[in-house]
Amino acid sequence: MDADIDLKRTEALLSLRGISKRFAGVRALDRVDLDVRAGELHVLFGENGAGKSTLINVVAGTFPADEGTFHFGGEEIRHLTPQRARAIGLSPVFQDFSLVPSLTVEENLFLGREVSNGGVLRAREMRKRARALIDELGFDLDPSQRVDDLSRAHQQMAEIAKALLGRVRLLILDEPTASLTERETGRLFELIARLKSQNVGLIYVSHRMREIRALADRVTVLRDGRHIRTLEAASSTDGELVELMTGRKIDLLFPAITHRPDKVMVDVENLTLADGSVRDVNFYAQAGEITGIAGLVGCGKSELIRAIYGLAPIASGVVRLDGLPYEFPAPRRSLKHGIAYFPANRIAEGLALSRPIRENASMTGLDLPAFARFGVLRQVAERVTIAAIMAQLQLRPPNIERAAGALSGGNRQKVMLSRALTRELTVFLFDEPSVGIDVGAKLEVYEFMKRLVEAGAAVIVVSSELPEVLALSNRLYVMHNGRIATELKGAEKTEQNVLASFFRDHLTAEVA
Amino acid sequence: MTTALAASRPPTSIGLQSIAGRIGFLPALLVALVAGMSTIDPQFYGVINILNILRNASFLAIVACGQALVIIAGGFDLSVGAVVALASVVTAKTMAVTAAAFPGNNALIIASGVAAGLGCGSVVGLINGLCVAKLKVSGFVVTLGTMSATAGVGLMITSGIPVYGMPEVFVKGFGRAQVFGLPTAVYVALAVIIIMMFAQRRTLFGRYVYAIGGNVDAAVVSGVSIQRHIVGTYVTSSVLAALAGILLTAQVGSGQASFGGDRMMLQSIAAAVIGGVSLRGGVGRIEIVAISALFLTILGNALNLLHIDSRLQPVFLGVIMVAAVALDELSRRRKPRV
Numbered sequence: 001m002d003a004d005i006d007l008k009r010t011e012a013l014l015s016l017r018g019i020s021k022r023f024a025g026v027r028a029l030d031r032v033d034l035d036v037r038a039g040e041l042h043v044l045f046g047e048n049g050a051g052k053s054t055l056i057n058v059v060a061g062t063f064p065a066d067e068g069t070f071h072f073g074g075e076e077i078r079h080l081t082p083q084r085a086r087a088i089g090l091s092p093v094f095q096d097f098s099l100v101p102s103l104t105v106e107e108n109l110f111l112g113r114e115v116s117n118g119g120v121l122r123a124r125e126m127r128k129r130a131r132a133l134i135d136e137l138g139f140d141l142d143p144s145q146r147v148d149d150l151s152r153a154h155q156q157m158a159e160i161a162k163a164l165l166g167r168v169r170l171l172i173l174d175e176p177t178a179s180l181t182e183r184e185t186g187r188l189f190e191l192i193a194r195l196k197s198q199n200v201g202l203i204y205v206s207h208r209m210r211e212i213r214a215l216a217d218r219v220t221v222l223r224d225g226r227h228i229r230t231l232e233a234a235s236s237t238d239g240e241l242v243e244l245m246t247g248r249k250i251d252l253l254f255p256a257i258t259h260r261p262d263k264v265m266v267d268v269e270n271l272t273l274a275d276g277s278v279r280d281v282n283f284y285a286q287a288g289e290i291t292g293i294a295g296l297v298g299c300g301k302s303e304l305i306r307a308i309y310g311l312a313p314i315a316s317g318v319v320r321l322d323g324l325p326y327e328f329p330a331p332r333r334s335l336k337h338g339i340a341y342f343p344a345n346r347i348a349e350g351l352a353l354s355r356p357i358r359e360n361a362s363m364t365g366l367d368l369p370a371f372a373r374f375g376v377l378r379q380v381a382e383r384v385t386i387a388a389i390m391a392q393l394q395l396r397p398p399n400i401e402r403a404a405g406a407l408s409g410g411n412r413q414k415v416m417l418s419r420a421l422t423r424e425l426t427v428f429l430f431d432e433p434s435v436g437i438d439v440g441a442k443l444e445v446y447e448f449m450k451r452l453v454e455a456g457a458a459v460i461v462v463s464s465e466l467p468e469v470l471a472l473s474n475r476l477y478v479m480h481n482g483r484i485a486t487e488l489k490g491a492e493k494t495e496q497n498v499l500a501s502f503f504r505d506h507l508t509a510e511v512a
Numbered sequence: 513m514t515t516a517l518a519a520s521r522p523p524t525s526i527g528l529q530s531i532a533g534r535i536g537f538l539p540a541l542l543v544a545l546v547a548g549m550s551t552i553d554p555q556f557y558g559v560i561n562i563l564n565i566l567r568n569a570s571f572l573a574i575v576a577c578g579q580a581l582v583i584i585a586g587g588f589d590l591s592v593g594a595v596v597a598l599a600s601v602v603t604a605k606t607m608a609v610t611a612a613a614f615p616g617n618n619a620l621i622i623a624s625g626v627a628a629g630l631g632c633g634s635v636v637g638l639i640n641g642l643c644v645a646k647l648k649v650s651g652f653v654v655t656l657g658t659m660s661a662t663a664g665v666g667l668m669i670t671s672g673i674p675v676y677g678m679p680e681v682f683v684k685g686f687g688r689a690q691v692f693g694l695p696t697a698v699y700v701a702l703a704v705i706i707i708m709m710f711a712q713r714r715t716l717f718g719r720y721v722y723a724i725g726g727n728v729d730a731a732v733v734s735g736v737s738i739q740r741h742i743v744g745t746y747v748t749s750s751v752l753a754a755l756a757g758i759l760l761t762a763q764v765g766s767g768q769a770s771f772g773g774d775r776m777m778l779q780s781i782a783a784a785v786i787g788g789v790s791l792r793g794g795v796g797r798i799e800i801v802a803i804s805a806l807f808l809t810i811l812g813n814a815l816n817l818l819h820i821d822s823r824l825q826p827v828f829l830g831v832i833m834v835a836a837v838a839l840d841e842l843s844r845r846r847k848p849r850v
Binding site: 330364366377 | 714715725726730737790
């Protein structure tokens with residue numbers, strides 16, 4: 001056994017042994033091993049919070065591991081920094097782009113490693129090399145354009161180009177196709193094949209079975225920060241991978257929800273948004289059921305529910321609440337009408353991190369007489385109410401005066417959920433409800449939705465995680481390129497059908 | 513499993529640290545300064561000097577309270593010093609004009625003067641607030657503009673000459689008067705501090721100001737009307753600056769365009785920052801800012817008594833201000849996540 005590992009170490013390009021990482025007492029990685037060979041595409045597979053991003057951040061030098069050894073190209077690596085990682089040929093492409101929006105593509109490519117002569121930039125040289133690289137990659141990208149003028153897909157290309165500038169021996173791709181179209185994805189796959197033939201190792205993070213099937217040589221499954229197993233991609237089945245990933249049968253992960261569809265609470269007719277991200281959308285949501293909306297990043301599904309809540313301007317179309325037209329939605333009025341919205345990005349749009357849990361929780365309900373009269377807060381009532389709600393949501397530790405910034409992802413989501421309990425609400429809009437929280441916290445969120453629906457509320461869940469929307473929803477809409485591609489009910493709700501509706505739409509788009 | 517881990521961690525370790533973090537180093541510095549000065553120079557604790565300190569601290573505290581509110585909401589108010597000057601000359605001029613039209617009618621003269629002073633303050637505040645809220649220009653730039661404009665208007669009204677002609681009773685009976693041994697300005701400042709503390713802790717306005725400064729986008733999603741509250745902070749700041757201008761006018765006995773100025777503006781920001789108001793917004797308490805205003809005033813007074821070159825004094829202010837912000841950053845970085 002030991003001899004076996006030693007043998008592999010000599011041939012592996014990257015070799016991690018017993019890597020552990022803790023964040024404020026929470027084990028994000030627990031003695032994880034990983035080998036990547038030169039010329040191999042190695043998929044990291046696991047749920048959100050399984051430790052994939054922590055692991056690739058350790059490999060990229062973003063932060064050091066607490067324990068474990070790190071060998072790259074046969075040498076032991078210590079005190080890795082992002083700069084040093086790039087210098088020795090470890091190049092990451094992260095999901096959160098590492099581009100400076102106000103700089104041009106070319107300036108971003110060379111950021112931190114500019115070509116200069118005694119402190120004076122050699123602009124022409126850099127431009128030439130940027131052009132050459134982008135041409136070689138076959139990207140349709142103008143090096144002199146500012147990054148914030150680019151679409152998300154083009155930003156992704158710029159990010160990949162940045163990673164490939166210079167000598168690359170190991171490329172890390174974190175869900176690189178999340179914002180690419182089918183054609184761009186195809187081009188990326190060609191590029192990956194070329195890199196593999198040049199003996200570059202690749203670490204590839206993805207949830208998409210299709211990509212794993214098409215690209216992977218080996219797959220390492222992570223769960224709850226632990227290395228579960230590494231398998232040959234060719235000899236493993238999808239079911240095996242999913243079972244290893246979740247550690248349970250999928251239907252056990254999600255609570256059994258009894259949907260009792262009642263009257264239509266939200267009815268959207270021919271809705272088009274001012275920025276064009278949603279076009280001619282018709283859909284409805286009933287009380288007593290979860291309505292799911294699935295789709296890739298940037299398909300307009302978030303914008304759709306944000307428009308209903310009043311966060312994205314509507315160009316044309318009608319939104320009806322409980323049968324009555326709701327014109328010019330605005331957050332305050334939406335709350336008064338009984339609609340709540342839970343944003344995907346809890347840091348950017350959810351919480352005031354410097355303020356205590358209590359204030360964050362009561363924020364949406366302060367206009368109610370239960371919390372304030374004539375503009376004066378009723379502090380005792382506020383404290384008692386919020387403490388009771390947070391106890392119900394099992395906040396641990398149960399201290400509501402702690403600043404929201406001191407909380408973990410799961411606890412932050414609980415503070416967001418608590419807002420739903422401070423006032424009478426009938427429609428709940430969840431935008432990516434389980435992003436960035438661990439499996440235990442996810443289950444609590446699902447149980448929370450179950451209670452809402454079974455109490456007769458209308459719940460709309462928007463999610464990029466297919467298993468989640470498939471399992472939770474009673475009816476599922478699939479969005480693509482700003483339009484509803486299809487509506488699936490009952491037995492039609494399968495991963496295959498959802499994926500098929502993407503492709504069907506693509507085909508028609510390609511033909512047109 | 514992770515939640516069970518978190519629950520089992522004893523909360524005792526938080527206790528002491530959070531108490532120290534909440535009160536901060538300011539009261540300790542204040543006590544040290546007072547104790548040190550009292551041993552060095554007996555003049556320091558003479559009645560005249562103490563009254564002088566309290567009066568000056570009152571002016572600064574009133575302005576700093578408004579400044580702190582604006583900074584907590586994530587803004588900046590550079591125009592406060594200029595508003596002090598404008599309110600001073602407008603109050604004095606209005607009183608002089610009204611006195612000429614209705615001689616002897618002191619109540620009317622004083623009321624019109626004070627109303628005009630506070631009125632011009634609220635106009636500047638409205639302009640600041642509306643430009644920030646509606647035009648989305650940064651508060652720094654807007655108030656830099658209104659500071660310049662306001663100072664210009666003040667100079668135009670007076671041509672640089674002090675404005676006299678206020679009723680005796682306003683100056684002697686109010687501005688220079690003492691009630692129970694303390695200058696009237698002290699009572700006004702205490703009233704302002706108490707009202708502001710109440711507003712901060714117990715009103716929707718105060719809560720929303722914290723929320724907006726803490727995270728504007730979250731406040732929008734939560735259904736808070738942002739613009740109204742931002743305008744509210746700037747109007748409050750300018751009206752308080754105007755109030756300080758009126759008090760100064762009543763004490764000195766003439767309206768002067770040289771009151772307030774850059775010095776008052778810088779000191780009000782310093783008082784807010786040293787008093788724990790975060791320039792990132794969302795954090796800060798009025799009572800600490802008031803203590804910080806008192807501290808800065810005593811520091812200035814101490815440096816004068818010690819005959820330290822007045823040109824050197826701003827250096828101390830600068831060093832203390834940077835140190836305060838650095839300490840704030842340091843304590844933030846050490847906080848753990850749960």
